[in-house]
Amino acid sequence: MDFTHSDRSLDFQRKVKRFIDEHLAAVDSDYQSWVHANNHARFQHWQPPPYVAELKREAKEQGLWNLFLPDPELGQGLSTTEYAPLAEAMGHCLLAPEVFNCNAPDSGNMEVLYHFGTPEQQQRWLKPLLAAEIRSVFCMTEPAVASSDATNIEASIAVDGEDLVLNGRKWWTTGLGHPQAEVAIFMGISDADAPRHQRHSMVLVPLDTPGVKIERMLSVLGDYDPPYGHGEVVFNDVRVPKDHLICGLGQGFAIAQGRLGPGRIHHCMRAIGASERALSLMIERGSQRIAFGKPLLKLGGNADIVADLRMAIDQARLLTQYAAWRIDNGGARQAMKEISAIKVVAPNVLEKVVDAAIQIFGAEGVSDQTPLASLLGMARALRLADGPDAVHRALVGRLEIKEQTQ
């Protein structure tokens, strides 16, 4: 057993942290103001601040680019275990994932195209995504059904000659408000009579295809998350050629499973980075602000709360790193229990840390004067995204009981 990171990972950790310190810290408060000024549902007007493109160019030049992708040519050849601390570092800064071209859902979509795309699909969409020339979205969740049970999905994919015809309504499609969003991965039922996990397929859909209509953006605790947004979109007899199908009919679930493993590591490590940031803010404020003659951290149980948070964060990080290592050494399938476990643990830890930090900041903590309100929204959304706590907790319980009773 060895908790030391590889030299390669350590080297990238240093570089990523330095880049964040040198380049992102400088624009952080400007970016936060920009976000608040644009926090409205009129996504048609959203444009990222001009320096974002510049920062991406700089990161790319420094080789801090597509770090999430294990491929040594297209990415940097980092394992999930090696990438995990980089995702944590990016979690300290809202803008970081995009600047390093490691942001969801593009990273997950790139993985899908990398693992399952045809050469033509890779040429047309993976290549520009890797170069950050376009953006992509993932259309899975639907308003009318409980998406926690993915078999509830009702959108349809019909084969009609050389075409696929898509119908359905999707929402919580993250990134749909971005002006560069060009292509969606659409999940729908292609054969309602097939066995439960072979009914669904995934199809690539250019967003300018006739019949695709973005209706509106949804907010998370009042946050529209500009310039990305979470959109509601209707697919009305949307027709694409058969070669837009990913990996074959009925493969939707299999692809989704493969997509989600590393993606959950990324989400959770970012949540841990965000937790560390919130804890630091809490300690900084709690050491300086005085009440009843003492710094807040010397009052009542506040230092105990810091201790509990430190223990919770460290445990969540170790569990996530362990899950990452299990993915690298055996594959996502055999690490399902660990992957669901971190999906419960990490977002809840983040929420707990942010909540405690807010109490130390007082009302300022719920305003837009600190990053805490955004982080609370991030935590709250993460407890639902990719399956709510209850679904993952149930899976952990079911697998544990199965293992012990077989």
Add this chain to the structure above:
Amino acid sequence: MDFTHSDRSLDFQRKVKRFIDEHLAAVDSDYQSWVHANNHARFQHWQPPPYVAELKREAKEQGLWNLFLPDPELGQGLSTTEYAPLAEAMGHCLLAPEVFNCNAPDSGNMEVLYHFGTPEQQQRWLKPLLAAEIRSVFCMTEPAVASSDATNIEASIAVDGEDLVLNGRKWWTTGLGHPQAEVAIFMGISDADAPRHQRHSMVLVPLDTPGVKIERMLSVLGDYDPPYGHGEVVFNDVRVPKDHLICGLGQGFAIAQGRLGPGRIHHCMRAIGASERALSLMIERGSQRIAFGKPLLKLGGNADIVADLRMAIDQARLLTQYAAWRIDNGGARQAMKEISAIKVVAPNVLEKVVDAAIQIFGAEGVSDQTPLASLLGMARALRLADGPDAVHRALVGRLEIKEQTQ
């Protein structure tokens, strides 16, 4: 011991609930849309929807007016115990407190004027407040210091001949964005050398007095709370006549104590009403939405969560009613421990219920499609408003230890 409400209270409960059902339910979704459409910081443009004034007129005509005020002439002569269930009923509906002229901070300010105002002050400000012709704000919290320790307040009140000269910066002044807001109660230091709890005074300040400058509105988890708002305001050499002083120099703390007792009952009972609403939404949704072949409430521990919430709400309600009864039978001063206890308990229960309801709604629960995101903001803010959890918990602990060791 008798848990039956008085006939008078029961009668008002029936009337208030009927009014809410008949009049407010009809505009509820319209009002929520209005709030979202106006959820921005540009308070200068805020105007309440036109039907609000109409609803208030109707409520006033029905005698459902100023119910919070124990005075039988100006209010309805209800005790705190009798009013508590009415506050709970109003907690089911965001618009209700205003419609019955029972909303914070006006209700608290009216109480201050009722108990401590001079006849002239009452004539000029209490009378129009009771008639809902004007609105008021309460300027206490300051950005530069930990307001959880009220002795930290730094704003100043200087006597200059026949005038009082006020200086300071206040924020989280609720209601400051409303077009009808006309007068503030301003708390500041009038004698920095006096004993700790006799340093502060309260002064009435018309908001159009020269030197009063409203700088901006602050958001609570992205919610600007239009058309009321939480404002930041600067007092720069603001000069008002001496007769604007409430109750005498150095009386600020004494007034604040008196003001907060019943006010906390109101807040907490509204939180309990809001908890009931969230629980009902959760049960409704959880009974109808299907996943894995069952309604959500039949899955895993969801019904257990409903049970835990029911037990938590019922206990919080009983504790709040007990605190109300203690205020009525002995006064707020001897009920300090109970009042602080409910200030910890009720907002946390609300937060817990809303959180659980959101999990059942899924992502829709954090959007603006349900009242849950607003209720979460309400809960989160209540855990800070009028003193954060930590301050009240510490007070309960200190009083308990003192009682048992004397």
Add this chain to the structure above:
Amino acid sequence: MDFTHSDRSLDFQRKVKRFIDEHLAAVDSDYQSWVHANNHARFQHWQPPPYVAELKREAKEQGLWNLFLPDPELGQGLSTTEYAPLAEAMGHCLLAPEVFNCNAPDSGNMEVLYHFGTPEQQQRWLKPLLAAEIRSVFCMTEPAVASSDATNIEASIAVDGEDLVLNGRKWWTTGLGHPQAEVAIFMGISDADAPRHQRHSMVLVPLDTPGVKIERMLSVLGDYDPPYGHGEVVFNDVRVPKDHLICGLGQGFAIAQGRLGPGRIHHCMRAIGASERALSLMIERGSQRIAFGKPLLKLGGNADIVADLRMAIDQARLLTQYAAWRIDNGGARQAMKEISAIKVVAPNVLEKVVDAAIQIFGAEGVSDQTPLASLLGMARALRLADGPDAVHRALVGRLEIKEQTQ
């Protein structure tokens, strides 16, 4: 709404507390030593300390006797609401319930005989129980099945001519080790084909009937609870006359329901009294013991913990009193949700308080040097007795959902 106790209840509260202070406090440490010296499974040697009978005589003389029984002749005519604070007072002292002839399971058995017994049964068993001349036990739980689901009970009651023939194995029969235990109420299946809640009957069985064999006593966290004990007992073709049947064949469940309502109030109020005792011990110790230069209660979050416990106890008490009042005003049947709620809440509060107190006492707290280890066992057992937390929580959830969705 009025939280004042009736004059009659207040009068008895004063008397009971005075009796405990004057008579029981004097023997308390002696009694605790006696218990520890006799804490072994050889129940055949158990004899209560001699002063117990003397104390009972004294309590009886003072009219502090059978207070739990609502009958004005046989008891003191107190309602459940009026008796509740007396049960709380008795919870402060391990010996108290017996001294006032209010201890389980005798109190519950007396209620059964009072409500459902024939005149002959009352003459033979209720009368001596009311006079504390004999003791009784309640044989329900069985080792081979999950007794949380009472329909699992497998013991059998067969009608054979003029006799009933009983077979089965029971355990956790409280009080079975006491030398005065003379009669059992035995629950078993009398008609396996009847509808689910009409299969069981209750029969009175003198413990010296041939075929009744007490096999051993069971411990609760190492505590054999002398001189009462929790026994395992076999009924092997035990034959009693038909007139030992209570209330008719198939009435077992109906009787059990009626028995448990007030009994749970008693248990829970005693748990609340025990919680108050543990909190007082915690505060006393925490104020006196010094570490790092301060009394323990001034360190870290300890005072916050006191506050949380105070709030939890007060809420649990109010909920229990409310349940008592619901029983008095409408009957146990319509108060089922509240009764199950307190059965979850009160034992868990007791456990939490005792746990916190132990932390303040350090290792001494888990030894036999303080009452805390006993109280922890009491709390732990109460979370299982009369149905584990899970069963009551599930019932609260089911009733709540049913009420809201009908």
Add this chain to the structure above:
Amino acid sequence: MDFTHSDRSLDFQRKVKRFIDEHLAAVDSDYQSWVHANNHARFQHWQPPPYVAELKREAKEQGLWNLFLPDPELGQGLSTTEYAPLAEAMGHCLLAPEVFNCNAPDSGNMEVLYHFGTPEQQQRWLKPLLAAEIRSVFCMTEPAVASSDATNIEASIAVDGEDLVLNGRKWWTTGLGHPQAEVAIFMGISDADAPRHQRHSMVLVPLDTPGVKIERMLSVLGDYDPPYGHGEVVFNDVRVPKDHLICGLGQGFAIAQGRLGPGRIHHCMRAIGASERALSLMIERGSQRIAFGKPLLKLGGNADIVADLRMAIDQARLLTQYAAWRIDNGGARQAMKEISAIKVVAPNVLEKVVDAAIQIFGAEGVSDQTPLASLLGMARALRLADGPDAVHRALVGRLEIKEQTQ
């Protein structure tokens, strides 16, 4: 980063588990009966069951001996990281630590003698301890003071010519009831005027030295822990030669610090092993016992509870392994925060798991029919032993705040 254990550790894991399965499982229920039959305070009669010595001989022959000691000659040369999973394996079985000569407090005392003992002290006491020919105890905690603050210790060590004269009263001296207990490490004040952490010394005291008087054994939740026991012992002018001093006057704290690091890893890993055992018992019982027509684990939130426990155990294990690795790579001193963190986390996880398992077992779970009551006592005691939760939590908080604010 690599979560694979070393080949050497894996090899010992296999051997230790096999030994436990083959040799200890066979006597487990006999041993548990033996413990219950001897669960009384009359330690003078305690004798371990005869097969214990035999099992130790067998373990020693197989080289499964002194595994905890990093020395390759005297132990097996295992690092703390490599030993950790062996400690976990031993935690599955109450008898295991002793059988492998890895039980507290002997293991900690051997470490003290190994690191700080003179050649003579090692010859006289370390050698026979390593051979399990004698046993030892550690006298630190005192009844009159809060031992959570070790500077409170009041026992005294006076230099008198060539002798040291010891006075004081100690309790919770684990192992003092064992017939083979021969020597104590005694901690006391040797210079009350020295700086706070240089006042205390440690001295070796043969237990048959005149003036040493064992007064009684103390119970943990009713468990006297035969044949080891937790004793109260008086040192009354006990005189030993100066060469019984360990490491020099004033070195008591320094030795204690060094002693506790690896020891806490051992304790915590055993707690994790015990947690796994309790979880397995819970799952086994919950899969087989039926209520309301289903196995208990299919009812309500029970499977969710299993999931939460799995996540908690896995996180606690990873944190403990990380702390072990930090000790191996940098020393116990720089791993203080992690060592205190696991001291809070692991015992609380064990308590939580055991509590949940008991709920599934019902009343049987608190009796002596399963190992659960013993494990609950173990967990409860561990939350106090070597410093209560509060002390370690406070240390974590203080170090965290210090690191972030320097």
